[in-house]
Structure formats: C-alpha cells, structure tokens
Amino acid sequence: MDLTGRSGHEAVPAMREAIESQMLVVTGEPVDVDQLVQRAGDAWALWHSSPSPRAAVGAVLPRIISDGRRSTRLLEGDQRRRAHAALSSAYALSEQLLAWVADGQLLWLTADRCMASAEQADDPLALALAAWVVGNVWRVTGREDDALRLATDAADLLTPRLDSGQEARALWGAVRLHAAITSAKMGREGDALRYLDDAAEMAAAMPDYAHAATLFGIPNATLTGVSVHVELRKGSKAVDVADAVDPDSIPSQDRRARVWLEVARAYSQRKDNTVAVHVLQRAVNTSQEAMMCHPLARSLASELVTSGGRIVERDARALASAIGVSV
Structure with missing residues (x-):
C-alpha cells in the first residue's frame, strides 16, 4: 500500500454510482422528508458508533443519496428545501467516508454537491455544515487560504443566529475549530490559538452537548487542541493538552482513533x-x-x-x- 496515496475501500463503487449517476428522468413518489432527515441522522450516528464506519455506513448511505436526489427533483417549496438539507447532510457524511480512500475527482464532486444542496436548501445550518466539509477538502489539497476564508465566512453567517439554538452554536464552534487547525497548518500560531479559544468558550457554554455530525462539544474542542499543537510542531504541548482529557469521552470510534x-x-x-x-x-x-x-x-x-x-x-x-x- 502506498504510504501517501489513497487506499481504496469496498464501499467506494456503490458510493460512486449513487453520486455520479445521471438522473435525467425521475418518476414515482418522493421519499417522505421526515424519513429522509431521520435516515441521514441515523447514518451519522452509525458512523460515530461503529469501529468500521466506512463499511457500516457504506451499506446504507448510497440508498439515502439516491432517494434524496429523487426527492429533491419531485418535491416543491419548503419540502424540497428540507430534502436538500437532508441530502446535503448525506453528502457531508459521504465526504467523511470517501476521504483518503477515493480518487480526488469523486471527493471534489461530493464536496461540491454538498454545498450545492445546502444552497438549494437556503438554510444557514446546512450552509455552515457544507462549509465545514468543503473547507476540510480545501485544507488537505493545498488551498489553506480558501479553507480559512470559508471557515470564517461560515462563522460570520451564523453569528446573528447564535440565539436560535444549540445546533447553530455548535456549528459556529465547529468552523472555529476548523479555522484553528487550518491556521496552525499555515504556521499562524496566534490565529490558531485565538480560534481555539473561541471554540473552547462556546463549548463551555453548552457543556452536555455534542453535535450529531461534527461532534462539537467540550471533549472535541479540547482534543482538537492536540491536533493544533501537533500541526504547530509543538509535541510537548500537544501531550500536555491530551493529558487533560479522556479521549473516550468523545462519542465516536473514528474520532477517538484519530485523536x-x-x-x-x-x-x-x-x-x-x-x-x-x-x-x-x-x-x-x-x-x-x-x-x-x-x-x-x-x-x-x-x-x-x-x-x-x-x-x-x-x-x-x-x-x-x-x-x-x-x-
């Protein structure tokens, strides 16, 4: 196996078919939007709970994407926008699954579809999650400046809506963490630590919460500090941060492994x-x-x-x- 290339995975072919297939003619009845939203949420929960998340989610996500694509073509008005939000969430999860195992073209297409569906949903929460996804792809493909700008723009989009509920605040914190890691990768230590402090302050204001997709909450915000200091090449500080929190407090097998x-x-x-x-x-x-x-x-x-x-x-x-x- 090449050390830096993409490793491949058995889930990729079905994911590719669901994402790349052309739907020129769509017939039949759309999937109930509430069910579509629930299935996308259940897929995220499966991703976080499974020790083999790509295999587990790869068995259900292609059908969710196909049903979501059909529904967004068949529905109208608010129902169509809600279907687009659910589809954008499914694409966001697809980016997690495909990262490091699929070719760059499929990963880019998935990220673009995620943002396009969020735009069709016209929902700030969906747009912020899509920005989190696209920014991740940009960061690992050498577009750190664009990734940082997108993360800060997403935080600005959510700032007037922070009183609307915990999800808005959690997504604001998640894109702040994204900005912190991106700044650290760019060698901008002051900015990285400032964004990290912003996220920690937000997490402290909602101590018992973990976002369903990004897992933003106190444990994730704290342990992201490990990644920030590793990117800054400050291994001793990263170890000190890691010593202050239990990785098992993060409700995700995949995220704990990466910590x-x-x-x-x-x-x-x-x-x-x-x-x-x-x-x-x-x-x-x-x-x-x-x-x-x-x-x-x-x-x-x-x-x-x-x-x-x-x-x-x-x-x-x-x-x-x-x-x-x-x-």
Missing part, C-alpha cells in the same frame, strides 16, 4: 518512540479501519519501523502490518 493518532504523532515529535508505538496501537485498537485508511497513520507506522530504533522496531513492524503497510 490517539494525533497523540502518537506528538510523542513522535518528542522522539519518545516507545510511547508513540503504544499510543498508535491504541488508535488501531479503537478503529483499525480508520488507521488503515489514514495516510498519517501509515506514514507514522513506517517511520517508527525505519527510524524509531531497534527497541521498537519489532512492535512497530507488527503495527505497520496490521494497517496494511509493508516496510
């Missing part, structure tokens, strides 16, 4: 390779599928084999093999 990956990266930056191997193993135990698909996990496993020293080489080699990397 353990970030902590492993932090220890690797400190040249504490023995602990890095142990922590990366925790990530694999949490979601082997997630680590098999993530290039940073594959890259770190390879580095620990080749550069971690003889004391960890055997364990690191077994770990690399477990996630499909031959070193």
Whole structure:
C-alpha cells in the first residue's frame, strides 16, 4: 500500500454510482422528508458508533443519496428545501467516508454537491455544515487560504443566529475549530490559538452537548487542541493538552482513533518512540479501519519501523502490518 496515496475501500463503487449517476428522468413518489432527515441522522450516528464506519455506513448511505436526489427533483417549496438539507447532510457524511480512500475527482464532486444542496436548501445550518466539509477538502489539497476564508465566512453567517439554538452554536464552534487547525497548518500560531479559544468558550457554554455530525462539544474542542499543537510542531504541548482529557469521552470510534493518532504523532515529535508505538496501537485498537485508511497513520507506522530504533522496531513492524503497510 502506498504510504501517501489513497487506499481504496469496498464501499467506494456503490458510493460512486449513487453520486455520479445521471438522473435525467425521475418518476414515482418522493421519499417522505421526515424519513429522509431521520435516515441521514441515523447514518451519522452509525458512523460515530461503529469501529468500521466506512463499511457500516457504506451499506446504507448510497440508498439515502439516491432517494434524496429523487426527492429533491419531485418535491416543491419548503419540502424540497428540507430534502436538500437532508441530502446535503448525506453528502457531508459521504465526504467523511470517501476521504483518503477515493480518487480526488469523486471527493471534489461530493464536496461540491454538498454545498450545492445546502444552497438549494437556503438554510444557514446546512450552509455552515457544507462549509465545514468543503473547507476540510480545501485544507488537505493545498488551498489553506480558501479553507480559512470559508471557515470564517461560515462563522460570520451564523453569528446573528447564535440565539436560535444549540445546533447553530455548535456549528459556529465547529468552523472555529476548523479555522484553528487550518491556521496552525499555515504556521499562524496566534490565529490558531485565538480560534481555539473561541471554540473552547462556546463549548463551555453548552457543556452536555455534542453535535450529531461534527461532534462539537467540550471533549472535541479540547482534543482538537492536540491536533493544533501537533500541526504547530509543538509535541510537548500537544501531550500536555491530551493529558487533560479522556479521549473516550468523545462519542465516536473514528474520532477517538484519530485523536490517539494525533497523540502518537506528538510523542513522535518528542522522539519518545516507545510511547508513540503504544499510543498508535491504541488508535488501531479503537478503529483499525480508520488507521488503515489514514495516510498519517501509515506514514507514522513506517517511520517508527525505519527510524524509531531497534527497541521498537519489532512492535512497530507488527503495527505497520496490521494497517496494511509493508516496510
């Protein structure tokens, strides 16, 4: 398996068919909008609860997308806008599933469809979630300036609506975290920490809440600080942040695995390779599928084999093999 390329997954062909198929003629009855909204929400819950989220969600998401596309063609008025919001949410989840396993063209198409449906829904919440999705894609494809601008624009869109409910506040916090990570990747430490503080303040105001899609809440906001400091190449600070919170408090197997990956990266930056191997193993135990698909996990496993020293080489080699990397 290539260390930096996309790994592929059995769920991709059905996802591609649902997203790329052309619907020139649409007949029959639309799916009930309430059911469509519920199915999209259930798919997000399945994504967060499963240790193999791509396989689990890949079994149900293509049908949700196909039904959503049909319904947005057959419905009118407010019902059509609600269907578009549900479809945009399904596309947002598709981006999570396809990241690192599908070709760039399909990922870009999915992100574009997500934003297009949010625009048709004319719903600030749907637009903010779509901005979170598109910004993620831009950040990892070298368009950090555009990603940061989109995140701040989404926060500005939601600012007048923060009194409308917890979902608006959570999405505001989520795009603030997105801005923090993006700024850190750009080396803009002051901006990164300022956005991180903004998100932490918002999370503290809603202590028992976790957004259904982005998981924004106190644990996620705190642990995103680990990612920010790792991107800033401050491994010791990242470890200190990680020590202050329990990753198991995040209600998502995939997100917990990625947090353990970030902590492993932090220890690797400190040249504490023995602990890095142990922590990366925790990530694999949490979601082997997630680590098999993530290039940073594959890259770190390879580095620990080749550069971690003889004391960890055997364990690191077994770990690399477990996630499909031959070193």
